[in-house]
Amino acid sequence: MDSDRIISHLINIYFEIKNATKLKLLIILSTNNVELPQPLSSLIPSIYTSLPSYDEIAEIIDELLLTYQNLNSLDNSILINASAGLTKEEICLGLKLAFNSSQMINIHSIAENLLEYKINRFRSFNLNFVGLPNAPDFGGLDLLNSYIENVKYDFLPQARDANIPFPKGCLLVGPPGTGKTLAANAIAKILTFPLVSIDTAAVVAGGASYLKQLLERVEACAPVVLYFDEFDKLFAASNESGEDIGSRQILGTLLTWLQDKTSMVFVVATLNRLDALPPELTRVGRFDEIFYVGFPQAIERKQILMLHLARFDARYEDGDVLTEKEWRIILNQTVNCTGAELARMVEKAARTLFHQNREMEIGLQELLEQREIMVPLYVRDTDRILAIENRAKYICQPASSTDTSEFAPVITSFWGER
Ligand SMILES: Nc1ncnc2c1ncn2[C@@H]1O[C@H](COP(=O)(O)OP(=O)(O)OP(=O)(O)O)[C@@H](O)[C@H]1O
Ligand SMILES: [Mg+2]
Numbered sequence: 531m532d533s534d535r536i537i538s539h540l541i542n543i544y545f546e547i548k549n550a551t552k553l554k555l556l557i558i559l560s561t562n563n564v565e566l567p568q569p570l571s572s573l574i575p576s577i578y579t580s581l582p583s584y585d586e587i588a589e590i591i592d593e594l595l596l597t598y599q600n601l602n603s604l605d606n607s608i609l610i611n612a613s614a615g616l617t618k619e620e621i622c623l624g625l626k627l628a629f630n631s632s633q634m635i636n637i638h639s640i641a642e643n644l645l646e647y648k649i650n651r652f653r654s655f656n657l658n659f660v661g662l663p664n665a666p667d668f669g670g671l672d673l674l675n676s677y678i679e680n681v682k683y684d685f686l687p688q689a690r691d692a693n694i695p696f697p698k699g700c701l702l703v704g705p706p707g708t709g710k711t712l713a714a715n716a717i718a719k720i721l722t723f724p725l726v727s728i729d730t731a732a733v734v735a736g737g738a739s740y741l742k743q744l745l746e747r748v749e750a751c752a753p754v755v756l757y758f759d760e761f762d763k764l765f766a767a768s769n770e771s772g773e774d775i776g777s778r779q780i781l782g783t784l785l786t787w788l789q790d791k792t793s794m795v796f797v798v799a800t801l802n803r804l805d806a807l808p809p810e811l812t813r814v815g816r817f818d819e820i821f822y823v824g825f826p827q828a829i830e831r832k833q834i835l836m837l838h839l840a841r842f843d844a845r846y847e848d849g850d851v852l853t854e855k856e857w858r859i860i861l862n863q864t865v866n867c868t869g870a871e872l873a874r875m876v877e878k879a880a881r882t883l884f885h886q887n888r889e890m891e892i893g894l895q896e897l898l899e900q901r902e903i904m905v906p907l908y909v910r911d912t913d914r915i916l917a918i919e920n921r922a923k924y925i926c927q928p929a930s931s932t933d934t935s936e937f938a939p940v941i942t943s944f945w946g947e948r
Contacts, residue, residue: 533567537567537569537570540556540558540570541569541570541573543556544556544573544574556574558574580746581615581616581617581746581747581750582617582618582621584610584614586618587610587613587614587621588606588610590613590618590621590622591606591609591610591613591621591625592606594621594622594625598629598635605637606637608637608638608641609625609637609640609641609644611641612641612642612644612645612648613625613644613648614750614751614752615648615652615659615747615748615750615751616648616651620647620648620651623647624644624647624648624651625640625644627643627647628640628641628643628644628646628647631643645661649661652726652747655732655743655744655747656728656729656732656733656744657726657727657728657729657744657747657748658726658727658729659724659725659726659751660718660724660725660726660727661724662722662724663715663716663718663719663724663725664719665712665715665716665718665719666712666716666837667716667837668709668712668713668716668834668837668869669826669830669832669833669834669835669836669837669869670709670826670827670829670830670831670833670834670869670930671709671713671823671830671929671930672930672931673821673927673928673929673930673931674702674713674821674823674929674930675720677700677819677821678716678717678720678721679720681697681717681721681796682720682721684696684697685697685721685753685794685796695792696791696792696793696794697796697818698788698791698796698797698816698817698818699756699788699795699796699797699798699799699817699818700797700798700799700817700818700819700820700821701761701799701800701801701811701812701817701819701820701821701926702714702798702799702800702801702821702823702929703800703801703802703803703804703820703821703822703823703918703922703926704802704822704823704824704918704922704929705802705824705825705868705907705908705915705918705919706802706868706870706907707868707869707870707871707907708823708824708825708826708868708869708870709823709834709868709869709870710800710823711759711800712869713798713823713929714755714757714759714798714800715757717755717796717798718755718757721753721755721796723753723754723755723794723796724751724754724755725754725755725757726748726751726754726755726756726757727756727757727758727759728744728748728756728757728758730758730759730760730761730763730764731763733764733780734763734764734766734776734777734780737776737779737780738776738779738780738782738783741780741783741784742783742787745783745787748795749793749795752793752794752795753794753795753796754794754795754796755795755796755797755798756795756796756797756798757797757798757799757800758797758798758799758800759800760800760801761799761800761801761807762801762802762803762806762807764777764780764781764784765777765780765781765806765807765808765811766806781808781810781811784811785810785811785816788815788816788817789815789816797817799817802918803917803918803921804820804918804921804922804925804926805921812925819927820925820926820927821926821927821928821929822919822922822923822926822927822928822929823929824919824922824928824929824930825866825867825868825908826867826868826869826872826930827930827932827933827938828861828865828933828935828937828938828939829933829935829937829938830930830933831861831864831867831872832857832861832937834869834872834873835860835864835872835875835876835897836850838872838873838876838877839851839876839892841876841880842876842877842880842890842892843880843890843891843892845891851893852893852894854936856893856894857937858937859894859898860894860897860898860901861937863898863901864901865939866906866908866909867901867904867906867908868906868907868908871904871906871907874904875897875900875901875904876892876897876900878900879892879896879897879899879900880892882896882899882900883896
């Protein structure tokens, strides 16, 4: 039966019941937050059952724990936190499974299993939940780093006393491989919040009501960092055809949510090109800051190389191995290399030493060999990269301050003097 006929059937049933002498009720159950089509929604009121709040979860868990005699705990908060974002039925089922699969009946192992259940449940609707992100450190990006340290302050209760509103989030724009995804993970680590990533392709396929449902789940997990990778993909359809209803609705839902948000959800969205984004999203009141994460400057390249060198060659953990002169050589050779390319150079140098069964000591020579055989993205795709950079410069703030280190390029005048 097609949907029009179902609608007209339901309308007929509605009027039959309405005119009946006995009290009859028409109840339509829906699971997927499906919005009723307009002819029905004007007749039939919707009652929406939201996810349980912290106090409601506490009650549900207290009740359930009574049935498990062996467990006496005065503090159920870790179970409550593990359940945040689940429905009542999911909590009941998850707790039961957690009990059955726990070898030791103690609150920590049960909470761990319950969290595992939640992670799997979230994954089934394309949300990736990471309890405690363990992102590696990033090199450079000092301005972004100090912004995040301030965000941490703005989430403290003292900030509420001072009437400072909750931070909303930031957009990270920049060419591929400059460390945006890495920074998003590091932000969750710095804030000590869990990280939930939304699969943008799934949102495009599921539409606005699906996004609403996901946002509700995410908000229930607050405090949390919500991460959108390839953020522009959400709006790709509305850009190409100009009039894509699905994309407009997704945009509308997201804008309203961002504007009204009063929960401890910090949104980090990353993308390559700012012009792929509807201008409404970059207007004041949506994201707090828009950062341009560009090619690392000399001192940043050194920091990034050091971080990755230390992964393989322990000598770099304690400090510098290369001389200043050697650094100058490798830093000059890597102008316009992204963080990802620097990481790859180091990895390949380590791999080569390993294959040759040599001591894991990466020096200038090994790095230069790898640099020689690499063609950086900037060289392969200069026009596109410059377009990204030029556009972003007007709208974004830089994620790194100007390099003033001894490795910064010498500023020469037109005549070549200093
Ligand atoms: N600033 C940095 N410090 C340390 N490592 C870095 C940095 N930038 C990039 N890297 C290395 O490059 C890898 C890839 O970076 P990442 O995935 O964060 O890039 P991206 O900007 O998200 O790229 P894309 O736009 O393609 O998604 C990282 O896992 C890391 O190893
Ligand atoms: Mg990325």
